[in-house]
Amino acid sequence: MQFSSTSVGRTPPTLLTLVxxxxxxxxxxxxxxxxxxxxxxxxxxDYxxxxxxxxxxxxxxxVLQILIGPxxxxxxxxxxxxxxxALFLLATLGCIYAPNVETFLAFRMCQTVIVVGQVLSRAAVRDMYEQDRAASMIGYVTMGMAVVPMIAPAVGGLLEESFGWKANFWLPxxxxxLALIPTYQDFGETAAKSGRSLLQQFRxxxxxxxxxxxxGYAMSSALSSGAFFAYLGGAPFIGTEVFGMTAAKVGFYFGAPAIGYFVGNFISxxxxxxxxxxxxVxxxxxxxxIGVALSATLFLAGLGTALSFFGFMTFVGIGNGMSIPNAxxxxxSVRPHLAGTASGLSGAIMLGTGAALSALAGALLTQDTGAMPLLWLMLTTAVLAIFAIxxxxxxERRLGL
Incomplete structure (x- = not known):
């Protein structure tokens, strides 16, 4: 393990801090x-x-992940x-006090700075462990992380109904x-400074x-998670407009893939x-x-329900829990000396793909279409992920690696 001169007296971060x-x-x-x-x-x-x-x-x-790595x-x-x-705290206050939707969206984009935690916790793991062991540790980190999306929509729905939407920004x-305290105390440096300028890093x-x-690894991760990101963009509409569910109920059902993700990360x-x-992977x-295909089959047979739609998303979660940490x-591990850069770039590819799929899912859905456009979109990305890996x-077999 490498340590920079600024890390004297500090130890590498614990698993709890990374989670x-x-x-x-x-x-x-x-x-x-x-x-x-x-x-x-x-x-x-408009919605x-x-x-x-x-x-x-x-x-x-x-976009931010491309900058964070270098x-x-x-x-x-x-x-x-x-x-x-620190910047996330300022951006969140901006969201809470935004006077109009344009200002809100501007500060909402600024909130993305919090992704430093995800990108650099993975990079720190790779700093400390070799490839297969790193995959195992990333699996444990994201298994703990999976608890958050498992309960967050349900908590968000309850906060919404009890205190209004701003409560969903006061909580984070x-x-x-609070997270600043253990991070400052526990997160010792895990990598030596590169000594290169940002321009040299980008080169x-x-x-x-x-x-x-x-x-291959980046696209298998991006396309596998693409099914979930499409779900993020379309499932709230499906729950409220197609199945007539309340915000709290949508939040409860919405956590189904996170349950699977928890299991998948444990397997990893x-x-x-x-x-x-x-x-x-x-x-x-x-x-x-398989999870998306089973759900689509039920809807094509006229047997699709809210329970089947959200329930089969647990398979998507398990699959992502296995594929994403390992990919x-x-x-x-392709270039270990560029672990931070690779973490940011692979994350950027995954989230850039996810952003496009999320927006596309939202654009495709109306009350008349039902859930099928979303399921076809999810199935397409899931199949492409298989081709990528x-x-x-x-x-590797051809090269004897």
Missing amino acids: LLSGMSALSINLLLPSLPNMAVHFDA KIMQLSISLYLLTNA LADQLGRRPVILGGL FGLAA EYPELLTSPRFW GRFSVRFGVNRM FWGCWLNA TAGSL TAVIRR
Whole structure:
């Protein structure tokens, strides 16, 4: 393990700190979902405009991750994470006191700075462990993180009905303020400063972008998670408009994939070292596709219900819990000396794809269409993920890796 000169007297972060930092990013995405219909009313905006608080968030998140990786490789993980938490607090206050939807969306995009926790917790794990062990540890980190999206929509729905939509921003504000304390005390530096300027760091992107292995891992993660991001964009509408559910009930059902994600991450933590990252990603992508296919089959047969729609999303969660940690570890291991840059770039690809799919899902759905446009979109991305990891496996076999 490497330590910078600024880390004297500090130890590497504990698993609990890494889970906390990753969870803050997930919380900021999921907590407000049940509030979107009522927020549209508050700001006198169309639901499709309000839904941009998800798709624009993901898009800005993707762009920011491109910057975070090189910045953290240059300055170290610790100062970037602490600065990100402080900026998140200011952006959240901006969301709470926004006078109109345009101002709200601007501060909402600024909230994406919290992604430093997710990007750099993964990079810190890769700093400390080799590929398969890193996949296992990332699995445990994201297993703990999965608790957040499991309960966040339900909590968000209850807060919405009890105190109004602003409560879904006061909660992450308070938690981020509290998170500053253990982060400052526990997150010792895990990587030596690169000693290179940001421009020099960016010049190393071609080393990753020209690697077929990096693209294979990054796209299998992006496309596998793409089914979930499409769900993020469309499921609130399906729940409220198609099935006539309340915000609290949508929030309760919405956590179904997070339950699966928790299980999938446990499987990753337990078996990645034994079976290797490629097999885990391959099996995860298949489970993801099977879950969506089963749900679509029921709707085509006229038997689809809210329970089946949300229930089969647990398969998507399990698949993502197996594929994402292992694909992430794979992409970070292509060029270990660029772990921070690779973490940011692979995350940017995943979230950029997710932003597009989330926006597309919101645009496709009307009360007349029902759930099928969303399910077809999810199934397409799930199948493409299988092709992406299969290409990696075949190439490694051909090269004898």
